Amino acid sequence: xxxxxRTGGVVRRMALGMRGTLKTALASGPDQESISLGAGHxxxxxxxxxxxGLWPRSGIGLRHAPQDRRNSW
Amino acid sequence: MTVHPTSxxxxxxxxxxxxxxxxxxxxxxxxxxxxxxxxxxxxxxFAWLERMEAAAQSSGxxxxxxxxxxxxxxxxxxxxxxxxxxxxxxAAAGLDTRAFRLEWPSNTQLYELDLPExxxxxxxxxxxxxxxxxxxxxxxxxxLKETDxxxxxxxxxxxxxxxxxxxIEGLLFxxxxxxVHGLLEKVSTLTAVGSYLGLDVMNTGLFFSPVAWPMxxxxxxxxxxxxxxxxxxxxxxxxxxxxxxxxxxxxxxxNFGRWPxxxxxxxxxxxxxxxxxxxxxT
Numbered sequence: 001x002x003x004x005x006r007t008g009g010v011v012r013r014m015a016l017g018m019r020g021t022l023k024t025a026l027a028s029g030p031d032q033e034s035i036s037l038g039a040g041h042x043x044x045x046x047x048x049x050x051x052x053g054l055w056p057r058s059g060i061g062l063r064h065a066p067q068d069r070r071n072s073w
Numbered sequence: 074m075t076v077h078p079t080s081x082x083x084x085x086x087x088x089x090x091x092x093x094x095x096x097x098x099x100x101x102x103x104x105x106x107x108x109x110x111x112x113x114x115x116x117x118x119f120a121w122l123e124r125m126e127a128a129a130q131s132s133g134x135x136x137x138x139x140x141x142x143x144x145x146x147x148x149x150x151x152x153x154x155x156x157x158x159x160x161x162x163x164a165a166a167g168l169d170t171r172a173f174r175l176e177w178p179s180n181t182q183l184y185e186l187d188l189p190e191x192x193x194x195x196x197x198x199x200x201x202x203x204x205x206x207x208x209x210x211x212x213x214x215x216x217l218k219e220t221d222x223x224x225x226x227x228x229x230x231x232x233x234x235x236x237x238x239x240x241i242e243g244l245l246f247x248x249x250x251x252x253v254h255g256l257l258e259k260v261s262t263l264t265a266v267g268s269y270l271g272l273d274v275m276n277t278g279l280f281f282s283p284v285a286w287p288m289x290x291x292x293x294x295x296x297x298x299x300x301x302x303x304x305x306x307x308x309x310x311x312x313x314x315x316x317x318x319x320x321x322x323x324x325x326x327x328n329f330g331r332w333p334x335x336x337x338x339x340x341x342x343x344x345x346x347x348x349x350x351x352x353x354x355t
Contacts, residue, residue, distance in 0.1 A: 035253075036250035037280075037299070
């Protein structure tokens with residue numbers, strides 16, 4: 001579950017718990033409005049079982065859990 | 074067509090984009106006509122398009138490239154026809170065919186920058202089709218993540234002291250923050266005041282959205298991991314010396330009667346977004 005992490009709209013640190021064992025910083029951009037994934041984060045994206053932990057469909061743990069598809073491509 | 078092996082997993086996304094353009098070209102209400110796109114896409118491109126639309130559970134992976142293509146078609150032609158610019162640079166050109174399908178003013182010099190294997194594959198299709206460019210087309214085989222690519226562009230005849238229009242389409246999403254800014258810094262050093270720049274970029278909401286994650290995962294599994302997003306494209310370009318306008322697909326100027334849903338204002342946080350950016354060098 002996504003456990004914490006946006007402060008004032010800025011992604012400063014994202015602690016991830018996957019099956020209660022894996023915790024890592026996801027990403028943060030050097031500026032306050034950006035995100036940049038490093039090599040260590042790619043493994044999280046390619047593991048389907050990890051995705052539920054990254055972005056829980058329930059939205060639990062997300063301050064802004066956008067379920068709205070209007071802007072999504 | 075021979076599909077050249079590539080060491081860069083992002084390169085196959087250019088076939089996906091070509092497939093989207095090919096499908097659009099078959100519509101009676103098409104926003105552009107790209108007769109080379111189907112051959113450029115090949116079976117791999119159409120497979121990518123289908124997989125991405127299935128992952129996204131929407132037509133977005135096909136529609137977004139179409140809206141973006143027409144938006145930047147108009148942008149590039151306007152820069153050339155209204156400002157007298159005769160240098161066009163397509164960074165990470167991929168399988169783009171604007172050199173062939175747009176009506177450029179006479180003496181337009183168009184530079185396509187991309188990996189050797191991408192441009193080789195494109196040229197093989199173009200040659201087989203007997204297509205002829207509507208401009209002076211220059212292919213520059215470079216890796217934009219390397220440091221010395223500007224030298225190859227200059228060698229190809231590009232003149233940095235003259236105004237130009239640049240397009241960085243479908244690339245920044247796949248780069249890291251450092252590579253994004255490294256690229257924009259180089260572009261800025263190569264452009265005269267009054268030059269134009271177009272690019273597209275995603276926001277951070279795309280990386281945290283449960284709506285978007287199947288698509289993000291599908292891309293990552295194929296080696297084309299989305300890495301970069303920003304909520305402030307105006308600042309992204311401003312720090313490199315550009316005055317910027319930002320349009321979201323679906324908004325005025327980027328709708329074309331085709332975007333299916335109303336747009337949410339940018340002040341609403343957390344929503345996945347894409348930005349079509351146009352800028353002028355100051």
